[in-house]
Amino acid sequence: MSGFVTKPEPVQVPGLVHLHTGKVRDLYRTESGELVMVASDRMSAHDWVLPNEIPDKGRVLTQLSLWWFERIADIVPNHVISTEVPVGAPADWKGRTLICKSLDMIPVEAVARGYLAGSGLTEYEETRTVCGIALPEGLVNSSELPAPIYTPALKAAVGEHDENVPYEETARRIGAELAAQVRRTTLDVYGRARDIARDRGIILADTKFEYGLLDGELIIGDEVLTPDSSRYWPADEYQPGRSQASFDKQLIRDWLVSPASGWDRYSEQPPPELPAELVERTRARYIEVYERLTGTSWV
Numbered sequence: 001m002s003g004f005v006t007k008p009e010p011v012q013v014p015g016l017v018h019l020h021t022g023k024v025r026d027l028y029r030t031e032s033g034e035l036v037m038v039a040s041d042r043m044s045a046h047d048w049v050l051p052n053e054i055p056d057k058g059r060v061l062t063q064l065s066l067w068w069f070e071r072i073a074d075i076v077p078n079h080v081i082s083t084e085v086p087v088g089a090p091a092d093w094k095g096r097t098l099i100c101k102s103l104d105m106i107p108v109e110a111v112a113r114g115y116l117a118g119s120g121l122t123e124y125e126e127t128r129t130v131c132g133i134a135l136p137e138g139l140v141n142s143s144e145l146p147a148p149i150y151t152p153a154l155k156a157a158v159g160e161h162d163e164n165v166p167y168e169e170t171a172r173r174i175g176a177e178l179a180a181q182v183r184r185t186t187l188d189v190y191g192r193a194r195d196i197a198r199d200r201g202i203i204l205a206d207t208k209f210e211y212g213l214l215d216g217e218l219i220i221g222d223e224v225l226t227p228d229s230s231r232y233w234p235a236d237e238y239q240p241g242r243s244q245a246s247f248d249k250q251l252i253r254d255w256l257v258s259p260a261s262g263w264d265r266y267s268e269q270p271p272p273e274l275p276a277e278l279v280e281r282t283r284a285r286y287i288e289v290y291e292r293l294t295g296t297s298w299v
Contacts, residue, residue, distance in 0.1 A: 004049045005270040008040075014088045023049050024058065024228065032034075034081060035100045037087040038093055039223070043274075043282070044255050046265050052274040058096040060286045060298070061226045067294050070223040071196060072189050079103055079212070079221040101210025103219055108170050109162050110182050112190035115205035117231055117244075118163055120151060140231075140241045142205070146259040148190055150183045153208070171250035181218055182211055193225050200292050202247070203238055232289050233284045247289035251282050 010018040016028040016036060023044040028036040031085055039058035044051045069078040079100040113130065113226075116139050122131040131151035139145075152170045155161040161226055165182045170181040186209055197204040207230035210222040223229050232247040238240050243250075255261055256271055262270050287298045 002049075005051045007049075011038075013086060013090075013092060024061070025222075027216045030086070030099070033102055035079075035102050036086060037098045037100055037222075038075070039096045043249060043252065045249055046271070048251070048271050050252070050271055050274065052279055054279060054283050054286065056298070057284060057286055058288050060094045060099060061097045061223055064226050064290050064293065065223045068193065069220075072220070074190055074226070075188050075192060076185050076218060076220045078209075078224070079214075081220050089155065100221065101219065103214050103216055103269060105212040105221070106174055106178070106182065107155060108174060108179075108211075109155050110181065110186040110211060111151045111153055111164075111206065112148055112186050112192065112207040112208075113151055114145055114194055114239075115203065115231075116141065119207050120206070123164070131164050133169075139253045142238070142242065142244050144240075146179065148187055148194070150186055152183075155210075176290060178218075185211070185218060185220075187296075189220070189224075197293060199233065201235045202289065202292060203233040203235050203244075205233055205244070206232070227286055227289050231278055247285050250283060251278060251285065252280055257291055 008021065010021055010026060013028065015031050018026070018255060020027040023097050024042050025041055026040060028038070039062045041053035041055060041057045043052060043054050043057065066080070066083070071079060080098050081099065081101060082099045084099060086095050088249045114122055121141055123130050124135055124139060128137065130149060132288065133149050133151065136146065150167065151164060152167060153164045155162055167183065189209065190204070190207060191208065194204045207225055209220055209224060212219050212221050227248040229287070233244040234247070237245050252274060255262055255274070257265055261268065261272055291298055
């Protein structure tokens with residue numbers, strides 16, 4: 001069993017219809033058909049949405065996505081219409097809300113990997129492949145790959161794992177031409193972002209995107225190149241052969257599976273409350289990667 005420890009009740013806003021409560025984002029529709037995405041401060045780990053929130057996390061994700069959308073706009077258009085908070089919405093929605101175009105979403109998590117980590121590392125250790133892509137012998141935890149690879153996944157429901165699949169499976173599901181466009185765009189965006197991050201002393205190990213179609217045009221949506229959708233490592237601490245210090249929720253993941261938490265992730269019991277010190281350290285990591293990438297101070 002997994003999912004929400006306590007699923008929040010959606011905020012009711014005049015003129016908005018609540019559509020979905022996700023791990024992090026709440027989704028609404030306006031009377032004129034636009035989507036309203038609100039990034040909460042919820043934190044998920046090990047297939048659970050945890051009882052604690054991380055202050056400012058939703059705003060960091062939203063503002064960093066907007067920053068990246070500007071820098072990849074010549075590669076692929078995005079779904080953002082405006083950042084105005086709808087009339088009647090809570091003041092807390094400021095800075096974490098996007099008014100977006102309604103897309104016909106493509107049922108594929110588009111993943112680009114430049115380094116060997118996570119589920120890619122697990123598969124490589126067993127088969128020397130990642131999503132069916134053969135890789136050379138001798139790679140270790142966090143090795144840089146000879147070239148970035150595209151390793152799609154099928155998106156899972158809350159509380160379930162996304163399923164890595166071969167590229168050919170996505171071509172079968174969405175058509176060869178669209179699958180090729182998604183793969184090409186994903187690798188182009190990853191390459192752009194990897195180079196920008198590298199100039200700022202950060203390694204972008206891997207990332208995932210979601211796309212939709214609008215009048216036949218490929219549009220990138222949801223969040224993009226955030227610490228929740230990407231694996232960022234400090235370049236000055238990088239050392240292949242071990243796990244890296246990540247600008248994300250890794251501190252929380254590690255604590256939850258440590259004896260300190262007293263929690264068995266394979267039981268049916270929900271995870272415990274996080275210590276206040278761990279919440280603050282995690283918040284600081286999100287803010288640090290925002291500041292290092294954008295070159296601006298978080299206020």
